[in-house]
Amino acid sequence: MLPPYQFCRYEVEGPLLTLTLQRPEVLNALHPAAHAELADAFDRFNQDPSLRVAIITGSGDRAFCVGTDLKALAHTGDHRKPTTGFAGITHRFDLWKPLIAAVNGLCLGGGMEILAACDLAVAADHARFGLPEPRVGLAALGGGLLQRLPRQVGMKHAMELVLTAQPVDAARALEMGIINRVVPASAVLASARALAAQLLECAPLALQASKQVMLQSLREADLNATLHEDYPMAARMLASQDAVEGPRAFAEKRTPRWAGQ
The missing domain is CATH 1.10.12 (Lyase 2-enoyl-coa Hydratase; Chain  A, domain 2)
Known part of the structure; x- marks a missing residue:
C-alpha cells in the first residue's frame, strides 16, 4: 500500500521509484510538513529491498524546487527540518541506492541542495540553476551544498555559482558538471527513466x-x-x-x- 502523502507523490514501477514534489502553486518550495513527508519517503525507499533506483522531480513544468517556502516561513516562523536534512535527503549519508534528479524547471536554493545530494541529473533545456541567498543577506548553509559543490564541479565553478549569486541556464550547468544531460522539456522524465533503465541492468x-x-x-x-x-x-x-x-x-x-x- 502506497503512503498517503499530501506534498509529494510516491510512484512505484517494479524496482523504480519516482518521487514527485507536489507543491506547484509555490514552485515546489518546501515547508516543514513537506520535509517530513520526503524524509519518510526516502526512509521507505532505503528500507524496501525491491526498490533499486529513485528519480526525484517536481510537479508542473515551471520548477523542480525553488528552496524554502518563504511565505510559509514568514507566517509560522517554523524552520524545522528532519534530521536527514532538506527534503529529507541532504543529511542522509547511508543511502547507497542511486538517485537521479529530473530537473523540470527552476532549481534554486534548496533545489540545488537536493540536486547536489543526487548522483545523476537530467535537466530540461529551459531549466535554470542558482543560489540567490547572498542577494538577500544569507548563505546556502545547512544542506551541505557549500561542502558538496566544490567536490562535484571544482572550486572555480563552485565559487562562480555561489559568490555571484547569478543563475545559469541548462547549457552552462552542463558545462560546469552540475548535471549530466540536457533534453527538451517534454522529454526530461523519459530521459531520466532511460538513465534509470541503464542502472537497472546492473547488479x-x-x-x-x-x-x-x-x-x-x-x-x-x-x-x-x-x-x-x-x-x-x-x-x-x-x-x-x-x-x-x-x-x-x-x-x-x-x-x-x-x-x-
Missing part, C-alpha cells in the same frame, strides 16, 4: 558498493588510505549470489538474473 549491490566507495573515499585526503578503507557494501557485494550470477551469465551468454543478495 544492484554492485552499484551500491560503487557509490559507497566513491563517496566514502572523499572523506580521506590520502589516496593510499582510501585503498585500505572498510567498505561494508563492497564486502556484501563480493559475498552475494549476484557476484556468482554475473560471471556465470556472461559465460553462458545470457542476461543475468539479479537477486540483490
Whole structure:
C-alpha cells in the first residue's frame, strides 16, 4: 500500500521509484510538513529491498524546487527540518541506492541542495540553476551544498555559482558538471527513466558498493588510505549470489538474473 502523502507523490514501477514534489502553486518550495513527508519517503525507499533506483522531480513544468517556502516561513516562523536534512535527503549519508534528479524547471536554493545530494541529473533545456541567498543577506548553509559543490564541479565553478549569486541556464550547468544531460522539456522524465533503465541492468549491490566507495573515499585526503578503507557494501557485494550470477551469465551468454543478495 502506497503512503498517503499530501506534498509529494510516491510512484512505484517494479524496482523504480519516482518521487514527485507536489507543491506547484509555490514552485515546489518546501515547508516543514513537506520535509517530513520526503524524509519518510526516502526512509521507505532505503528500507524496501525491491526498490533499486529513485528519480526525484517536481510537479508542473515551471520548477523542480525553488528552496524554502518563504511565505510559509514568514507566517509560522517554523524552520524545522528532519534530521536527514532538506527534503529529507541532504543529511542522509547511508543511502547507497542511486538517485537521479529530473530537473523540470527552476532549481534554486534548496533545489540545488537536493540536486547536489543526487548522483545523476537530467535537466530540461529551459531549466535554470542558482543560489540567490547572498542577494538577500544569507548563505546556502545547512544542506551541505557549500561542502558538496566544490567536490562535484571544482572550486572555480563552485565559487562562480555561489559568490555571484547569478543563475545559469541548462547549457552552462552542463558545462560546469552540475548535471549530466540536457533534453527538451517534454522529454526530461523519459530521459531520466532511460538513465534509470541503464542502472537497472546492473547488479544492484554492485552499484551500491560503487557509490559507497566513491563517496566514502572523499572523506580521506590520502589516496593510499582510501585503498585500505572498510567498505561494508563492497564486502556484501563480493559475498552475494549476484557476484556468482554475473560471471556465470556472461559465460553462458545470457542476461543475468539479479537477486540483490
